[in-house]
Amino acid sequence: MIPNDVFTEELLQQAAFELATALNDSLPPPDECQHKFSDAFEEKMQSLIRGIGTICYTVTIQDPVIHQ
Numbered sequence: 001m002i003p004n005d006v007f008t009e010e011l012l013q014q015a016a017f018e019l020a021t022a023l024n025d026s027l028p029p030p031d032e033c034q035h036k037f038s039d040a041f042e043e044k045m046q047s048l049i050r051g052i053g054t055i056c057y058t059v060t061i062q063d064p065v066i067h068q
Contacts, residue, residue, distance in 0.1 A: 037045075
């Protein structure tokens with residue numbers, strides 16, 4: 001097991017940056033990405049985008065199995 005003090009904030013930030021860079025570098029250029037999403041997916045995304053910034057309510061399920 002690795003002690004927690006080995007992973008400094010700076011080390012984790014550097015690792016995250018290197019991973020993001022590697023992932024971005026592995027993607028094709030945008031002009032080579034010609035995927036067409038389905039109309040149903042596009043409608044769901046538009047609904048989601050319109051809902052950003054609105055009030056969201058969370059419902060909690062009270063299940064005795066979960067709360068044992």
